[in-house]
Amino acid sequence: MDEDAVSPGSRWGGQPLNRARKQFCTYLCGVYQQFETHIAKYFPELRENPFLLACSGGLDSVVLSHLCASLELRFELAHANFQLRGKESDLDQEFVEDLGKNIHRRVHVKCFDTNAYLTQNKLNVQQAARDLRYGWFRDLLRERQLAFTVTAHQADDQLETFLINLTRGSGLRGLSGIPDTAPGLRRPLLAFPRDSIRSYATKNQIAWREDSSNLQDYYLRNRLRHRVIPALREADSRFAENFSRSLDFLKGSKALVDNHIGEVRERLFRNEGNLVRIALEELRALHPRRAYLHELFQPFGFTDWEALERLLHSASGREILSPTHGLLKDRDAFLLRPLGEDVHGPIMLDHGGAGVHEQVPLKISVVGEMGEPASNVLYLDKNALNNGLHLRRWKKGDYFYPLGMKGKQKISKYFKDHKFNRYEKEAQWLLCSGDEVVWIVGRRADDRFKVRETTTEILKIQWLDSQDFS
DSSP, X not given: OOTTSOOTTSGXXXXXXXXXXXXXXXXXXXXXXXXXXXXXXXXXXXXXXXXXXXXXXXXXXXXXXXXXXXXXXXXXEEEEEOOOSTHHHHHHHHHHHHHHHHTTOOEEEEEOOHHHHHHHHXXXXXXXXXXXXXXXXXXXHHHHTOSOEEOXXXXXXXXXXXXXXHHTTOOHHHHTOOOSEETTEEOTTTTSOHHHHHHHHHHTTOOOOOOGGGGOSSSHHHHIIIIXXXXXXXXXXXXXXXXXXXXXXXXXXXXXXXXXHHHHHHHHEEEETTEEEEEHHHHHTOSSHHHHHHHHHGGXXXXXXXXXXHHHTSOTTOEEEOSSEEEEEETXXXXXXXXXXXXXXXXXXXXXXXXXXXXXXEEEEEESSOOOOOTTEEEEEGGGOSSOEEEEEXXXXXXXXXXXXXXXXXXXXXXXXXXXXXXXXXXOEXXXXXXXXXXXXXXXXXXXXXXXXXXXXXXXXXXXXXXXXX
16 A cells, blocks of 8 residues: 555544545545445435444454445434443453544443343343344434434445344244344445455455454354355355345345235234234135234234234234234234333322323313313313222223113123223223223213202313324
């Protein structure tokens, strides 16, 4: 290399960034020109928006950092210290901090107690590290108002991931490889093989950190990298080119499948509030059924199509769970709902005056007279409430006195008569005063609290739709 060339690892030769960039670009190998063209054609949003670049200190992420800096893209570096390799982890952190100074970019660093996290959540090291870093990246995007997280996955990572998924019996989705774009993520190095990245770094005297764990064959990815892939390349000199072509075909096939499955899902899945109802008769008519089940429900975390097929023929009330969703067999339909934190109550309510509650879409006000009846509105005698108001879920033994009827009825009997499924029972709110049920919210009021001729204060309680609640 020419002795006058600027080393990208030496604070841009001590020169101002723009001047150093011009001199530096004169001496670059073809990777730079290819990368510049690649960004302009496929990732123009990285020129238009500031982003977060995940940097481990390894070859790929360091080279990506230099390439993005040489293009004068607006980005900040993020380094996750998983504290798994003692002093080596700390030296990686110091290296990235120095890199940020050299290329004049802000560096964010976070140290994780990875061992504690993986033990607590029963994960392996790779899963734990991924959860921790991507959770932190999402937080940084919000805090710093950045558009994307950019990672340094490259073409060899693509091949390794394909082979890993192949050994695991993955379907078309897994064999289609790592996507170059995903919500909040961009991977602009996927088109570049590791050899060209290493050659670029060597020619331009770019220093990087070597992770000693990458030399060990303990992990499947390393065994594939050190043993299997070299053998495949030796067997056919055009292996990399042929693999790239095959991957393009697979991605095209996946796009066709996704388009068709989207149309089928739109036809079969019916939104009902927080639930999705899927008619079983239409689902059973699909062929090949297992393939359809896999593609239709995989986005919701269901990957065991045999369990899905068993659920088709199971008794009503049977449920299977994914990490993110529940799927319930309910008579002639599947009911799909997201899992998550739910407020089960009791939620104490202030009925002294007008206001909208913070936790639930409920508005309470004192009015002079009753308005038009509606399923989501209750008028009651305020003075009939001796123990305040609160919301809670149904529990065994609950009963009420249905408005307009004589005598009491168990809430469970009301649910049965109105064919509530399990999800609807679990989601149903009861408005109560002390131990007494005042209203099966949005369904049926209790006769004991109705407005009478002797009522002096009328309380209006309105359950608001989500679009009206703020």
